[in-house]
Each structure stands twice: as C-alpha cells, then as structure tokens.
Amino acid sequence: MISSLIFTAVLAAGVAGFTYQVRRLRRGLSLARPSGRHDRQSERWSTMARVALGQGKMGPRPLAAAMHLIVYVGFVLINIEVLEIILDGILGTHRLLREPLGGIYDGLMNFFEVLGFLVIVACVVFLARRLGSGPDRLKHPDLAGWPQRDAVNILVIEIVLMSALLLMNAAEYQQLATSGQQLVASSPWLISGLLLPLFGGWSASALSAFATSMWWLHFVGILAFLNYLPKSKHFHIILAFPNVWYSKLAPRGQIPSMESVTTEIKAMMDPSFVPDPNAVPPARFGAKDVHDLHFANLLNAYSCTECGRCTSECPANQTGKKLSPRRIMMATRDRVEEVLAGGDSATQKTLLDDWITREELWACTTCNACVEACPVNIDPLDIILQMRQYLVMEESAAPSTVNVAMGNIENNAAPWAYPQADRGNWIQS
Amino acid sequence: MSLNVPTMAELAARGETAEVLFWVGCAGSFDERAKKVTKAVAKLLNQAGVSFAVLGAEESCTGDPARRAGNEFLFQMQALTNIEVLNGYSVQKIVAACPHCFNTLKNEYPQLGGTYEVFHHSQFIEQLLRDGRLRVEGGSFKGKRIVFHDPCYLGRVNGEYEAPRALLEKLDAEIHEMKRSKKNGFCCGAGGAQIFKEPEPGNAEVHHVRAEEAIATGADIIAVGCPFCKLMLTDGVTHHGKEGQVQVLDIAEAIATANDL
Numbered sequence: 001m002i003s004s005l006i007f008t009a010v011l012a013a014g015v016a017g018f019t020y021q022v023r024r025l026r027r028g029l030s031l032a033r034p035s036g037r038h039d040r041q042s043e044r045w046s047t048m049a050r051v052a053l054g055q056g057k058m059g060p061r062p063l064a065a066a067m068h069l070i071v072y073v074g075f076v077l078i079n080i081e082v083l084e085i086i087l088d089g090i091l092g093t094h095r096l097l098r099e100p101l102g103g104i105y106d107g108l109m110n111f112f113e114v115l116g117f118l119v120i121v122a123c124v125v126f127l128a129r130r131l132g133s134g135p136d137r138l139k140h141p142d143l144a145g146w147p148q149r150d151a152v153n154i155l156v157i158e159i160v161l162m163s164a165l166l167l168m169n170a171a172e173y174q175q176l177a178t179s180g181q182q183l184v185a186s187s188p189w190l191i192s193g194l195l196l197p198l199f200g201g202w203s204a205s206a207l208s209a210f211a212t213s214m215w216w217l218h219f220v221g222i223l224a225f226l227n228y229l230p231k232s233k234h235f236h237i238i239l240a241f242p243n244v245w246y247s248k249l250a251p252r253g254q255i256p257s258m259e260s261v262t263t264e265i266k267a268m269m270d271p272s273f274v275p276d277p278n279a280v281p282p283a284r285f286g287a288k289d290v291h292d293l294h295f296a297n298l299l300n301a302y303s304c305t306e307c308g309r310c311t312s313e314c315p316a317n318q319t320g321k322k323l324s325p326r327r328i329m330m331a332t333r334d335r336v337e338e339v340l341a342g343g344d345s346a347t348q349k350t351l352l353d354d355w356i357t358r359e360e361l362w363a364c365t366t367c368n369a370c371v372e373a374c375p376v377n378i379d380p381l382d383i384i385l386q387m388r389q390y391l392v393m394e395e396s397a398a399p400s401t402v403n404v405a406m407g408n409i410e411n412n413a414a415p416w417a418y419p420q421a422d423r424g425n426w427i428q429s
Numbered sequence: 430m431s432l433n434v435p436t437m438a439e440l441a442a443r444g445e446t447a448e449v450l451f452w453v454g455c456a457g458s459f460d461e462r463a464k465k466v467t468k469a470v471a472k473l474l475n476q477a478g479v480s481f482a483v484l485g486a487e488e489s490c491t492g493d494p495a496r497r498a499g500n501e502f503l504f505q506m507q508a509l510t511n512i513e514v515l516n517g518y519s520v521q522k523i524v525a526a527c528p529h530c531f532n533t534l535k536n537e538y539p540q541l542g543g544t545y546e547v548f549h550h551s552q553f554i555e556q557l558l559r560d561g562r563l564r565v566e567g568g569s570f571k572g573k574r575i576v577f578h579d580p581c582y583l584g585r586v587n588g589e590y591e592a593p594r595a596l597l598e599k600l601d602a603e604i605h606e607m608k609r610s611k612k613n614g615f616c617c618g619a620g621g622a623q624i625f626k627e628p629e630p631g632n633a634e635v636h637h638v639r640a641e642e643a644i645a646t647g648a649d650i651i652a653v654g655c656p657f658c659k660l661m662l663t664d665g666v667t668h669h670g671k672e673g674q675v676q677v678l679d680i681a682e683a684i685a686t687a688n689d690l
Binding site: 060250251252253254255257258261262264265266269285286313315316318319320321322323359362363364365366367368369372385387388389390391392393398399401402404405406409410413414415416418420421422423424425426427429 | 432503536621
C-alpha cells in the first residue's frame with residue numbers, strides 16, 4: 001500500500017516535470033515567426049512515415065543504420081512493458097498481465113529480452129565508436145564539453161535501463177526457484193536465463209530485494225530519462241516526428257520569396273500598381289536573432305541529435321573552414337535556451353555574432369549537402385540564408401567582393417563587369 | 430559549321446517565334462572556357478534542327494548569386510524584369526546551359542509569375558537523342574576514361590543524375606564514378622556566390638579537393654554540366670599540375686566533339 005503511494009507520487013512527479021519541460025519547449029518554439037507549413041498535410045504525414053518512422057534517410061551508412069534501428073525498435077517496443085510496470089506500481093500487483101496473456105506473455109518477455117540485449121550491444125558499440133574508433137564527426141570540435149558528455153550519458157542510461165530489466169527477471173526467477181514457489185515461467189526466459197549463475201548461492205530474501213530494487217531502478221530510470229531528454233540532444237527521439245512533418249516541401253532549390261520586397265519592386269516597375277493596404281511590412285529583413293527565424297528552424301534546432309552527418313559532408317567544413325552546419329543548429333538551440341533563461345544575455349546578445357559568426361555564414365556554398373545528409377530533414381541552409389539576408393539587406397555587410405559582383409548585376413546584368421550589350425557576341429566570335 | 434542563332438528580338442521583328450529559348454547565362458556569354466560550352470550547345474541544337482533563339486542583349490542575370498548571397502531585393506529586381514521579357518515573348522520552353530540559371534528559372538520564377546518548362550542542356554539533348562533527332566558518333570572518345578562530376582544544382586538540388594550519364598554512355602568511353610557522386614557529390618566550391626569572393630580561411634580549397642578526387646579515378650576527362658564547375662575544376666586540375674593530361678569538358682562539348690561539330 002505504501003509502495004503504491006510512493007510509486008504514484010514518483011510517477012506524478014516525473015510526469016509533472018516532463019510536462020513543465022514540454023511547456024518550456026513550446027515557449028521556446030513560439031519565439032519564432034510562423035512557418036506557414038500547414039499545407040499539403042497528406043504529403044506531410046507520408047513524409048513523416050517514410051523519413052521518421054521508416055528511417056528512410058539512414059541508408060547511406062548501413063552499420064550505423066542497423067544499430068540505430070535496433071535501439072529505436074527496442075526503445076519503442078520494450079516500453080510497452082512500462083504499461084505493466086505502471087499498472088503493477090499503482091495497483092500493488094505483480095506482473096498483472098501474465099495471467100490474462102498466458103503463453104503470449106512468455107513470448108513477449110522473450111522478445112523483449114532479446115531486443116534489450118541487442119540494445120545493450122548496440123549501445124556498447126556506439127560508445128566504442130564515440131570514444132574510440134568511430135568516424136571523425138563523433139569526435140569533432142563541435143562536440144567538445146557538454147555535447148560529448150550528453151551523448152555518453154544517454155548511452156550509459158540506456159545500458160543501465162536494459163540491464164536492470166534483464167537482472168530483475170533473472171533474480172526473480174532465481175528467487176522463486178530457490179524458495180520453491182510457482183515459477184514465473186515454466187522455463188527461464190532467453191537472456192535472463194543466461195544470467196542465473198550470477199545469483200548462485202543468494203538467499204531468497206536477498207534475491208527478492210535485488211529484483212525489487214531493479215524494478216524500481218528501471219522505473220525511476222525511465223522517468224529520469226524522460227526528464228533528461230528535453231535538456232539533451234536525445235530529444236530527437238520525440239521531436240524527430242513533428243520535425244519531419246514540418247519539412248520543407250517546396251522544391252529544394254527554392255528560397256522562399258519575400259512578399260514585401262515583391263510589392264516594393266512591383267510598385268517601382270508599374271506606377272499603377274496598388275499595394276495591399278493591409279500588408280504589414282516585416283520588422284526586419286532576414287534573421288539576426290532566433291525571433292526572426294521561423295518555427296521549423298527552431299524545431300530543427302531542438303530535433304538535432306548532433307550526429308554530424310551534415311558537417312561531415314559540408315565542403316566548407318571538410319576544407320577546414322569554420323562553418324559547421326551541425327554547429328549552426330546547436331548554436332540556434334543554445335540561443336533559444338539563453339533567451340528562455342532571461343536576464344542580460346537574453347536581451348543583449350543575439351544569434352548573429354554572439355553565437356554564429358559572419359565568417360561561418362559566408363563560407364557556405366549552398367550546395368545542399370547538409371540538407372541531403374540529415375536523417376530527419378533538418379535544414380541548416382535555411383538559417384544560413386536568412387542570416388545572410390539580414391547581413392546584406394539590413395547592414396549592407398556583404399564581403400566587398402560580393403558587393404562588387406552585386407554591383408555588376410545591377411549595372412551590367414551579370415556578376416562580371418561585362419556590358420549587357422555584349423551578351424550575344426559569342427555567336428559571331 | 431556556322432552557327433544559326435537568332436535572337437528573340439530578331440525573330441519577333443520578322444514576325445516569327447522560336448519553340449525554345451536557349452538561356453545562355455553570364456559565364457556562357459563572357460567566359461572563354463564557358464563560351465565553348467555555349468557554342469557546343471548551339472551547334473547541337475542546330476544539328477537537331479531545333480527551332481530556338483537566345484535573348485542576346487536582353488538576357489540578364491537570373492539573380493541566383495544575389496539571392497544566395499542574401500540580396501533578395503536584387504534577386505527580385507532581376508527576376509521580375511526577366512519575367513517581363515520572357516512573358517513578353519510568350520516563352521514556353523527554356524533550355525539553360527547552367528544549373529544555377531536552370532534551378533532559378535525552374536523553381537524560383539514561378540513564385541513571381543514566371544512559369545516555364547525548363548530543361549538543363551543535358552536533359553534537353555538527351556531528349557533529342559531519345560526522339561531520334563540527334564545521333565552521337567562516339568568514336569573519338571573510344572578508350573578514354575571519363576568521370577562525371579555532379580553539379581549540386583542539377584544533381585542534389587534538382588534530382589537529375591541520369592541525363593548527363595546517359596549522354597556520356599553514348600561516347601563509347603569508359604565511364605567511372607567518384608566515391609562521392611550523385612546525391613553525395615562533393616561541391617566544386619563555386620555555388621552560393623562563392624566564385625565571386627575570396628574563400629574563408631581554411632586548410633584547403635574546395636575545388637582542389639574535388640579535382641584531386643576526380644584525378645585519382647585515373648580519368649582522362651572530367652565531365653561537367655555547369656560552367657562554374659568547369660572553371661573551378663579546370664583551375665583545380667592546373668593546381669595539381671595535370672593540365673596536359675586531364676581535360677575538363679562539359680557534356681555538350683564532348684557530344685559536339687564526338688559529332689565533329
């Protein structure tokens with residue numbers, strides 16, 4: 001009875017904590033202007049099904065894809081067991097679903113155990129890749145400090161959660177066998193059965209206490225994990241889905257058109273043009289801070305799991321330039337957090353210059369390799385281009401050579417200093 | 430073979446019109462290396478008997494580099510004036526010899542009231558072959574090793590990987606692929622207005638890296654589909670001291686050469 005009360009209180013606290021954090025996230029995302037991406041809904045759902053649910057963009061790196069799939073499927077399916085844990089915890093029962101499910105229950109447990117074991121293997125390999133022999137993108141300077149610790153934390157937590165489940169099952173079986181009670185299953189489950197020798201010689205009460213503590217560890221661990229997520233790159237396990245839903249569906253080569261600019265130019269070109277009297281001029285051209293970006297940009301930033309596929313494909317980064325598309329996303333998220341935290345930094349700093357330098361912005365070739373590489377359709381290029389728009393249209397702060405090219409376009413209709421009248425000269429020459 | 434390339438204005442003055450507008454672009458109009466590509470495209474269109482014209486002195490920058498440098502105002506000035514010209518001639522079909530022009534005309538002009546059927550020259554020429562309006566002789570490339578460098582704005586941005594390769598297949602040569610090709614193709618370093626500016630500090634030049642990768646395939650010819658890739662990779666080949674051995678050729682140049690044009 002008391003344990004039921006404690007359980008319910010812990011569960012409520014965990015859920016409340018998570019709810020608070022989700023609200024904070026919504027506050028962060030609502031700093032942005034609307035994305036306008038609520039059109040073409042059926043296409044959005046099918047993109048989400050293909051890219052997020054179906055892992056459709058993981059293919060190019062098959063080893064990482066296979067391991068990720070195990071952890072992903074493991075996470076989703078093993079958490080079905082949490083349903084039973086919650087019911088047991090609240091009602092004070094034990095393995096409530098075993099009787100009603102009968103043989104199916106054993107089948108499920110065997111399946112969960114094998115999956116849990118594979119998740120542990122995958123996480124160990126991930127740790128080895130990250131700390132040892134893995135690709136450069138996992139040891140890149142972008143990840144110095146907290147991001148790398150965050151990644152290790154996540155892997156360790158997952159290993160602990162899965163281990164707790166397997167150890168609990170093993171200790172429980174051993175306890176019942178030792179005390180001659182009716183066994184939870186006629187034969188031990190597949191993986192925990194292999195762990196039974198660990199408990200040889202333990203007393204029934206020690207086994208019972210151990211199994212109970214593993215049960216609590218698994219449950220409290222899941223809640224802790226849930227509350228850790230919003231602070232972590234690992235938030236992608238939830239946000240990847242809405243993030244992909246909000247993907248850019250317009251052609252990849254199309255930069256959104258600024259209507260206020262169109263209005264102004266049409267008025268210049270055609271004196272009889274009547275602009276929409278209700279049109280609100282934009283507060284600012286382009287983006288200087290997170291408030292100027294759109295909703296999907298900020299959702300992108302929170303959905304980024306910092307895998308670095310973008311950066312590893314970026315021609316600027318691969319030739320030693322300061323630009324790293326992954327860091328663009330990390331900086332955007334950090335800046336939103338800074339604004340949410342309030343205080344002097346929130347008002348005195350900006351995304352531009354304090355978090356993302358001009359040097360990074362001007363190194364981009366707009367080649368779209370980062371956009372192609374992202375398994376969850378994050379678009380770092382969109383942010384880079386909006387920040388360039390701010391630099392050029394609000395501050396006239398393009399590199400001088402770019403200004404020369406743009407001056408040529410204005411005067412000669414080409415970025416080079418040749419007269420427009422000579423455009424057709426190649427025909428005769 | 431002398432070129433028969435009328436301008437839209439000349440045709441209009443005679444009360445005629447062309448089926449296709451050939452959009453030449455700035456590099457193709459002014460840069461010596463890119464002008465060869467322009468001429469090759471024009472010769473192939475002539476050979477296939479395509480009714481086409483250029484804008485000549487009425488052609489103006491599409492605005493691509495301005496937009497990607499962040500100058501939306503200049504982009505739209507260019508786009509809206511070009512659209513007036515294009516719509517004034519009731520242009521329906523455009524073939525562009527530059528993937529940047531191609532992308533902007535195809536994907537960005539519709540935002541501003543300019544909707545056309547737009548082809549990259551590799552797509553258009555490939556269509557001419559399929560329709561039997563053009564044949565490729567091929568012999569002169571027999572035994573050559575060719576590697577194709579995907580232009581970002583044709584490949585990754587517009588999903589066209591096959592048309593240029595289908596054309597190269599006709600040359601009777603050995604076609605090789607770089608490790609980073611098609612959607613993983615590595616940029617030449619020119620896009621996003623980079624070609625008009627000094628690169629940011631780093632430890633290598635993008636076009637040197639890409640040229641090295643192409644040279645490492647043992648290719649005699651690096652085939653491209655973009656005038657800017659052509660400039661960058663030609664420079665990269667020179668940087669690696671291979672200018673006598675490795676040629677950088679646009680697909681159109683290769684096909685025109687094969688046909689003795």
